[in-house]
Amino acid sequence: MTGMKFTFPVRIYYEDTDHGGVVYHANYLKFMERARTEFLRTLGLELDALDAEHGILFALSEAQVCFRRPALFNDLLVVETGLTRLAGARMEFVQRIWRQQPRSLLVEADIRLACIERSGRVRRIPRPVATALRSHLLPEEQA
Amino acid sequence: MTGMKFTFPVRIYYEDTDHGGVVYHANYLKFMERARTEFLRTLGLELDALDAEHGILFALSEAQVCFRRPALFNDLLVVETGLTRLAGARMEFVQRIWRQQPRSLLVEADIRLACIERSGRVRRIPRPVATALRSHLLPEEQA
Amino acid sequence: MTGMKFTFPVRIYYEDTDHGGVVYHANYLKFMERARTEFLRTLGLELDALDAEHGILFALSEAQVCFRRPALFNDLLVVETGLTRLAGARMEFVQRIWRQQPRSLLVEADIRLACIERSGRVRRIPRPVATALRSHLLPEEQA
Amino acid sequence: MTGMKFTFPVRIYYEDTDHGGVVYHANYLKFMERARTEFLRTLGLELDALDAEHGILFALSEAQVCFRRPALFNDLLVVETGLTRLAGARMEFVQRIWRQQPRSLLVEADIRLACIERSGRVRRIPRPVATALRSHLLPEEQA
Numbered sequence: 001m002t003g004m005k006f007t008f009p010v011r012i013y014y015e016d017t018d019h020g021g022v023v024y025h026a027n028y029l030k031f032m033e034r035a036r037t038e039f040l041r042t043l044g045l046e047l048d049a050l051d052a053e054h055g056i057l058f059a060l061s062e063a064q065v066c067f068r069r070p071a072l073f074n075d076l077l078v079v080e081t082g083l084t085r086l087a088g089a090r091m092e093f094v095q096r097i098w099r100q101q102p103r104s105l106l107v108e109a110d111i112r113l114a115c116i117e118r119s120g121r122v123r124r125i126p127r128p129v130a131t132a133l134r135s136h137l138l139p140e141e142q143a
Numbered sequence: 144m145t146g147m148k149f150t151f152p153v154r155i156y157y158e159d160t161d162h163g164g165v166v167y168h169a170n171y172l173k174f175m176e177r178a179r180t181e182f183l184r185t186l187g188l189e190l191d192a193l194d195a196e197h198g199i200l201f202a203l204s205e206a207q208v209c210f211r212r213p214a215l216f217n218d219l220l221v222v223e224t225g226l227t228r229l230a231g232a233r234m235e236f237v238q239r240i241w242r243q244q245p246r247s248l249l250v251e252a253d254i255r256l257a258c259i260e261r262s263g264r265v266r267r268i269p270r271p272v273a274t275a276l277r278s279h280l281l282p283e284e285q286a
Numbered sequence: 287m288t289g290m291k292f293t294f295p296v297r298i299y300y301e302d303t304d305h306g307g308v309v310y311h312a313n314y315l316k317f318m319e320r321a322r323t324e325f326l327r328t329l330g331l332e333l334d335a336l337d338a339e340h341g342i343l344f345a346l347s348e349a350q351v352c353f354r355r356p357a358l359f360n361d362l363l364v365v366e367t368g369l370t371r372l373a374g375a376r377m378e379f380v381q382r383i384w385r386q387q388p389r390s391l392l393v394e395a396d397i398r399l400a401c402i403e404r405s406g407r408v409r410r411i412p413r414p415v416a417t418a419l420r421s422h423l424l425p426e427e428q429a
Numbered sequence: 430m431t432g433m434k435f436t437f438p439v440r441i442y443y444e445d446t447d448h449g450g451v452v453y454h455a456n457y458l459k460f461m462e463r464a465r466t467e468f469l470r471t472l473g474l475e476l477d478a479l480d481a482e483h484g485i486l487f488a489l490s491e492a493q494v495c496f497r498r499p500a501l502f503n504d505l506l507v508v509e510t511g512l513t514r515l516a517g518a519r520m521e522f523v524q525r526i527w528r529q530q531p532r533s534l535l536v537e538a539d540i541r542l543a544c545i546e547r548s549g550r551v552r553r554i555p556r557p558v559a560t561a562l563r564s565h566l567l568p569e570e571q572a
Contacts, residue, residue, distance in 0.1 A: 019446035029169035162303035315455035
C-alpha cells in the first residue's frame with residue numbers, strides 16, 4: 001500500500017463531546033495522533049520501542065487545522081493519514097477526518113513533527129526509521 | 144485597556160502532561176480557550192448568557208499553532224490573547240503562551256472562530272456583542 | 287452470551303499518559319465508560335437513540351475504584367464489564383481493566399448509574415430498555 | 430489553619446463539559462487532583478521537587494466518589510480538601526466539590542494515595558514530608 005492513505009476508525013464517546021453538543025475541538029488533535037501512532041505501527045515502528053532503542057520521541061511542532069463540520073456523540077469517524085514530507089529531523093503529515101454516514105469531511109490538517117531526544121534536543125531521524133517511513137511517502141512527494 | 148493584550152495564568156497539573164514528560168500538545172488548545180473565555184468575560188460577555196439570550200455559540204473554525212518549546216509539570220504559564228479581526232460572523236485572535244520563569248515563548252497561535260446557532264448555522268455576531276468586542280480590537284487592526 | 291462478561295479493548299496513546307510515565311488515573315473512568323457504551327450497543331441500546339426516543343440519559347452517581355497497577359504507554363488493555371444490578375432508575379456494573387501481556391489486573395470498579403431526564407430529574411428505566419438489560423444481568427444477580 | 434479544610438476554586442470551561450450539558454464525570458477527579466496539588470503547595474510540598482529530591486510520586490490507589498448534582502458550563506466551583514489519614518506510605522483525603530451560587534454540594538470523595546518510587550515500588554513517606562503533612566491532619570484524626 002505504498003503511497004496510499006492510511007485509515008483509522010474513531011468512535012465518539014461522551015468524553016469527546018462538549019456542552020455545545022459536538023466534539024470538543026482539541027479532541028480532534030487526539031484522534032489524529034492516535035491515527036499517526038497506528039500508521040507508524042503498520043510500518044513496524046512502535047513509539048515505545050523507538051524511545052527505548054533510539055532514545056527518540058516525535059514532538060508536534062506545527063499544526064494547521066481547519067474545522068469544517070462538527071462530529072456528534074456516537075458518530076463513527078475515519079481518520080485518513082498520509083506522510084507528505086521527510087527531511088532530517090522533520091516529518092510532515094496531511095490528515096483528514098471524515099464522518100462515515102452520511103459521508104462528510106469534518107477536519108483537515110497539516111501536521112509537522114520533529115524528532116527529538118528526551119532532553120528536547122532535535123535529532124536527525126535514525127536511518128532505519130527514515131527508510132521505513134520513506135517507503136510510505138505520498139506519491140506526489142516521492143518525485 | 145483597549146487594544147491591549149489580555150493575560151491569563153495557567154498552572155500545569157498532572158492531567159496536562161504526558162509520558163514524554165511535557166504538556167500534551169492538544170492541551171495548549173484548552174488553555175487558549177480558557178483564556179478566550181476569560182477575555183470575553185472581562186468585556187461582560189459570558190458564553191452561557193450569549194447562548195441563553197442570543198442563541199449563539201462560538202465554534203473554532205481554524206487554528207494555526209506553532210509549538211516552540213514544551214511546558215513542564217508544575218510550570219506556571221501565561222496565555223496572552225489579542226483580538227485581531229472582527230467581521231460578520233467571524234472573530235480572529237492571536238494567542239501566545241509563555242512560561243514565566245525563566246521567561247520563554249512556548250506556543251503561538253492564530254485562531255479563527257465562527258459565530259453559530261446550536262443548529263450549526265452561521266450567524267452574524269449580534270450588534271451589542273460586536274460593539275463590546277470592537278472596542279478591544281488590537282490597534283493595528285482598528286486602523 | 288447471557289450473564290457473561292463483555293470485553294472491550296483499549297489501546298493506550300500519548301493522550302492517556304502523564305508525566306509519571308503511566309496512565310493518568312481519571313482516564314480509566316473514560317475507558318470504563320467507553321466499555322459500558324459498547325456493552326449497551328451490543329444489546330441494541332444506542333445512547334443517542336435512548337436520548338432521542340425516550341428522553342433519557344444515564345448519569346454516573348457513584349464510583350468505587352481500586353487502582354492496583356498502572357498501565358503504560360502503548361499497552362493494550364481489556365475492559366471487562368458486567369451488569370450486576372437493575373432496579374427502578376438504577377443500574378450497577380462491575381468493571382475490571384486488565385493488561386493483556388503479561389496478563390495483570392490493573393483496575394477494579396463498582397459503578398452505579400442513574401437514569402435521568404435532561405432536566406436532571408431521576409426517571410425509572412423505560413420497560414423495553416430494562417428488559418434488554420435484564421437478560422444480561424450477571425447470574426449471581428439473576429437469582 | 431492547622432486541621433482546617435483547604436479550599437480551591439475551579440471554573441468550568443467548555444473542555445470540562447459533555448454532550449449531556451454537564452461536567453463529564455471523570456473531570457471531577459482532575460479538579461480534586463488540582464486541589465490536592467495546591468493543598469500540598471501551601472505546606473511547602475511541590476510535587477516536582479519531591480520527585481527530584483526524594484524520588485517519590487503519589488499515586489492514586491483508591492477513590493470512592495459520590496456524584497450528587499452536576500456542575501454546568503461556566504459554573505464556579507470550590508473544592509474542599511482535608512487530610513484524614515497518614516500512615517507509612519499511605520495518605521488519605523476527604524474532598525468535597527461545591528457550586529458557589531446557589532451553594533450546593535456536587536461531589537464527595539474519599540481518596541487514598543500511595544507514596545511510590547518511579548519504578549512503582551511503594552515507599553514510606555519521607556520523614557520531613559510526613560512531618561509537614563501531619564500538622565494538617567483533620568482534628569478528628571489527630572487524636
